Each structure stands twice: as C-alpha cells, then as structure tokens.
C-alpha cells in the first residue's frame with residue numbers, strides 16, 4: 062500500500078520564499094525514508110505539508126490517500142510527528158502529557174497508561190515520569206516528544222531531526238527504537254543529518270537542496286547516479302607492472318575498478334606475478350560521500366546556470 066504521495070508539491074512562504082519547489086515522489090508502507098539535505102533545503106516545510114500544518118501553494122500530497130489539509134483529524138489518528146517544537150505542557154508531568162495525548166487520540170485510560178509506561182521505560186524516562194515537564198532537560202523533552210508521537214501506535218511517523226540535541230547514548234537509544242518500529246512495519250519519514258546512521262536504517266532516500274528534489278531511490282540507485290566505480294583496497298607484497306593503483310600505506314594499495322567482477326582478475330594478476338595477497342576489500346561509496354557529491358553537483362549546476 063502506498064503510504065505517502067507528493068505530486069508537484071510546492072510551497073512559497075509569504076514574502077516569496079519558495080521553500081519546496083515542484084517535488085514529486087511516493088513511498089510504500091513499511092519504508093524507512095531518509096529525507097536528507099542541508100539546512101534550509103525545505104525538509105521541515107515538506108513535513109509540515111504532509112502533516113497538514115501548512116497548505117501547499119501548488120500541487121498536492123497524500124498520506125494513506127488522505128489529503129492532510131482536508132482531513133487533519135483522520136490523519137492524526139494514523140500518524141505521529143515530531144518537529145523542532147514539541148507541543149507539550151510544562152505544568153504536566155511526563156506521564157500526564159502522554160496520557161493527555163493518548164486520550165486525545167481516543168485511547169482508553171488503562172491502555173494509555175500501559176503504553177505510556179512502556180514508552181517511558183524504553184526511552185529511559187521512567188524515573189522522571191512524575192516530574193513536571195518544566196524540569197525536563199532538552200534531551201528529556203526530545204525523548205518525551207518521541208513517546209508522544211508514538212503513544213497511539215501510528216502507522217507512519219514523521220521525525221524531523223529526532224536526535225538533534227541528544228547526547229550520543231540517547232541518540233543511539235532513539236535510533237534503535239526507530240529501527241524496532243520499522244521492523245514492526247511502521248513507515249518512517251526521517252529527516253536527519255546523521256548520514257552514517259541513516260545508511261544503517263533507511264531503505265530509501267530523498268535528497269533535497271534549495272527546495273528541489275535532487276534524487277530519490279535506494280543507496281544502489283543513488284550510487285549509480287554519482288559513480289558506478291568501486292574502490293578496491295588491497296594489502297599485497299607487490300603490484301604487477303602496468304596495474305594502475307594509488308598507494309594507501311605500506312603494502313596497501315587502492316585500485317579503482319568498473320565493477321566487482323574485476324576483483325578476481327586483480328588478485329590473479331598479483332599472484333601470477335609472484336606476489337602474495339593479504340587483504341582485499343571492496344569499498345562502495347558511503348551515503349555521506351554520495352550526499353556530498355550530489356549536493357556539489359547540484360550547487361555547481363545552479364552556479365553554472367547563473368553565469
């Protein structure tokens with residue numbers, strides 16, 4: 062089932078700032094979508110459009126076939142969201158905040174308490190459950206807002222930088238939780254700057270820069286947009302004459318090949334020339350490298366276009 066659809070989605074803020082510019086893509090249910098892009102790219106605006114907090118200037122979007130601007134209540138039953146500003150009450154405790162939101166979503170009190178307690182436990186907030194939110198640290202608020210977004214077991218979660226402001230241990234904890242939700246079939250729409258972690262959990266990506274969508278697809282598809290080449294790192298006693306390489310250390314060489322099929326030929330070449338091979342690894346471009354290549358390519362194109 063299709064979870065998210067954007068069709069020529071555009072948003073121009075008052076004053077003429079085109080934050081989202083004609084974006085189209087769709088996501089299937091169960092996907093973990095990493096929405097990546099530099100500050101000001103238009104990620105938060107897109108999330109706000111998908112959650113009905115903003116209305117499109119042009120084009121449309123759907124979440125489980127609902128128009129967020131037309132059906133906000135129905136959509137909120139199905140979705141959870143965390144944006145930069147978690148809307149919660151300072152004068153209520155952590156537990157009371159969760160119960161308030163759970164009952165708002167139509168949960169009965171006992172289900173709500175059970176689920177809230179499990180989430181507080183899971184997010185290391187159980188000891189602070191009776192403390193007023195005003196006494197929570199930034200990291201604690203951040204984790205509570207994640208619990209709030211998940212209280213009614215939504216089918217889709219929109220997470221806007223859920224780990225910003227968290228210490229590495231809490232960030233890890235939140236990331237593992239996202240992974241667990243995804244494994245249970247929750248669709249995740251995740252804006253993050255943690256590219257290494259995104260690479261571990263996301264099934265598909267969208268790359269946005271200055272309001273425009275540069276690329277969508279899984280990591281293999283993104284890689285081929287940048288380069289299909291593979292870097293092979295070898296530790297060997299010698300490199301035969303005529304084999305192109307870059308020295309990466311003592312007896313360590315990097316050789317760039319068109320595909321993995323060429324690796325056995327390299328090893329045979331070394332052995333044939335009387336050498337020994339101690340280590341071979343094929344290094345594909347990481348998400349981080351792909352990200353910077355695509356952003357650089359796009360910035361270059363835009364600058365070139367202005368000349």
Ligand SMILES: Nc1ncnc2c1ncn2[C@@H]1O[C@H](COP(=O)(O)OP(=O)(O)O)[C@@H](O)[C@H]1O
Pocket residue numbers: 074075076078079080098099100101102103104105106107
């Ligand atoms: N309420 C607003 N009014 C005017 N411009 C805005 C508003 N919110 C965001 N913008 C602008 O829209 C662009 C995209 O912002 P945003 O969606 O927050 O990007 P991101 O989340 O990727 O950092 C930026 O240029 C930002 O300054």
Ligand SMILES: [Mg+2]
Pocket residue numbers: 101104105106221
């Ligand atoms: Mg943002």
